[in-house]
Amino acid sequence: MAHSMPASKHVARVRSSTPEAIRAAAAELDLGPRALLTVLVAEKGAPDLEGIVAALRDLDVEFFGGLFPGLIEGQSHVDEGALLIVQPSDTPPLLITGLHDADFEIPAIEPLDTTAFGTQTAFVLVDGLTANVSRLLAELHGRLGNTVHYVGGGAGSLSLVQRPCVFTRNGVYQDAAVVGFVARQSRFGVRHGWKQLAGPIVATRSHGNVVQELNWRNAYEVYAETIQPYLDEALTEDGFFDATKGFPFGIFKEGLEDVVRDPIAKGANGELLCVGEVPENAVLNILRGDRTSLIEAAALAAKDCLVGDPPTDPSVFVVDCVSRTLFLEDDFERELAVVGEHVAELGASAVPLGILSLGEISSHGQGLVEFFNKTIVIAVLHG
């Protein structure tokens, strides 16, 4: 059974994530000749992604999607079911595989028509637990630059166990990314609300998403020394994830908020495993946040999207880091409420829909495309 929210032939919220339910809901949508169907599936209940792809393949529509820890629906979030969004597109989704290999290749991309639709929007869904995400984004930017605005996030399971999690009509993939090109313009708000606690610190030795040394010393020792005074209990290996979720790294970026990197585990030799790459010799800060600063940041991100002339036919897409739900706990609904209150001024159609992700993607609408952690990205699509 499909319930649309809001009542629209372009969006469907499906309570069940069975292939049959998703196909039935998709069939009721307005799948015109330019339709691109985005299929966002929540991870609870171990959905059969292969079955979903097979079921949707019967429909005469291009589609792409991914599996996520949760979905955003208005001012609440859910961890089961699926969200179907139909948007106009003139370019088939792009599939990039083999991201675990540093020599991965991006297929040829046709130049996008910017004359008819202005700057288009690229929805980038990537396996959040793969390597080389930053390089992927740099390569995409090198090919397309700012002819598109980028929004998206890391797919996968909150268990942090990697599995095939992004898909197109050709199949379901691990270590891959799918990019849907939507012929609509967009505005962005990108904020996280984490503040500098200590720094600058130089990541004097790192490889990919593993930080081995900070300031020429063992990474864990430096990190532990810095955050220990702010912890109620001694930092231990077992309690590492819970204790450190409030103390991420920030990669310095002049004039903007730091790009957050979440240390999620400690290695046997004191190296720190992060979500996302930390370039060697990058200048880092250790950040700290509280519930208030994070929710205020979400409100600011929403406000950033409202700057400028009133958009025509707006819709709102939110990519919020799943770690913010863990940090904010019950207050996470407050964050969504704040966002909903601000974007409500865009009209009834601007109900926030989106994903809880393992890493967030945005170009700030302007400079290089970045892979963030612990951040909220709000996109207002219009035109």
Place this chain on the structure above:
Amino acid sequence: MDEQSRVTEILRDLSVLYELSLAVGRSLELHENCDEFLRKVMARKSLAFASVWVRASQVPGAEDDAPGYRQVYANPAFRAPLASIGDDHPLVARVMREPSFSVAFGDAAFEDVVTEQGVDGGAFAIYRLGTTGFLKLYAIARPTAFSAIELSKLRHVVDQFAVSVDGCLDHARVRAAETRRRALERQMLQAQKLEGLGLLAGGIAHDFNNLLSVILGSVELARAGTDANGDAELDNVEEAASRAADLCSQLLAYAGGAHLATAIVDLSEVVLETMRLTAVTVSKKARMQQRLAQHLPAIEADRTQLLQVVMNLVTNASEALDEATGEVAVATGSIRVTARDLEGYHLGEARRPGEYVYLDVIDNGCGIDAATRERLFDPFFTTKFTGRGLGLAAVLGIVRSHRGAIRVASTPGQGTRVRVLFPAVNAEQPEPRAPLGTRADTARRGTILIVDDEDSVRRTLGRLVEAEGLDALVAAHGGEAVDVFRQRWREIDVVLLDLTMPVMGGEEAFAAMLEIDPRARVILMSGYTHLEGERLTNPRPAAFLAKPIRSRDLFDAIGQLLDERGTSRAR
């Protein structure tokens, strides 16, 4: 800003500069070097675009006096399709005036610096890169120009980057020079090949023209009837034609394509025979010495060609003695040769180490300088005032076709030593090839079908055949021959069939004739080599004759077939 904040900011700036400086010079490849550095700059400084321009004259592969500047790196590349600007571009003038500057959208000079697409806002920071070019950085969302302090913060690391760009360009120039040098070498080799080919063609033309002059002159004299019998002119024609045939034989030897009538041969015996033959032709000043090994391992060789090799080397050695009295020594022996020993030899097909039989021809004459040694085996190359020919080129061809090797060692003023190696074989003497036939009976009767696309060849062979009392039929190509054969095969005793002809070649015609009469007696002819005819094993012709054909060989072959005809008819 309080003191603590100021210290933190300086620390952060220093840390960023540390990161950026470590990203400089990571590669000698220009694009990679730029990419490593500028991606970092863009990430840390929140930039949307960066590009590097260098003087066109310094771009690898460009002309030394190429004007203007070329963009050698852009990120993202799509934004900057404009690849070059002239020296008169206002951006160049500004870069020449100021080592670094910034302009923002709305400034009067903003349009002067825009070389990219889709720029309708933001600000540029532009740095001169030493004397090489300049760097453009662009922040799309920035409403104001970069301040002097912001520009200064990057100045030193950009200077460092400029040095690395120079290094990359130098590296590329060195590589380009190396590539050019190799290309020149290839061109020179090609030119030498063409020169050699020209020498070969010129030499052949020269020698053949001389011989043709003799033939044509003699024919005219014979027609004019100055000699009652015309015998002297005919002798001249025969001699000239014979020399032409020799020249062709040498050419084939040079090409390594001459027919090898191989047999098991004792090299020392061949040398002895040659020494007897050359006794009258070598210079009287030469004291000949022989050091010939007995019981040499056998070699598989064409005796006639071996004679040619020995004769050529001995003649050359005696001529090297010039006006002085000197010594020519000829030695044979066997030797086990390693791969290292084979270095410095001109090699045949087999380059394997192993047991070889050698021939040494040593003189203490004038010697050969290095430049001459380089060209010693070029066809028609000679240092003598008189005499042109294939000499050593033919020797090399023969040695190669025998899977042998040859080396020339020489010191000007002291003498020369030529060593030829032939692979030793351990084989029993093969059965000698049975002769095709003997001209025992000239009073035979029969009809010969002569097939050749050359009218003169048909005419000559026809007259020869008729002079022997035989009947001749002619055809100009395979198709015509098959038609004639189909109509008159019962009366045709022997077919003389050329291999290479238009319309239908000899091979196809031969097969067609066998379909008409499976016992057709066909002699194949060719102006190329025996090998061409001998590759035809199924069906195999009755005989093969290589042009030019001597009448004795022709009638030996025809005679044998006519005899066989008689035998088979008798049955």
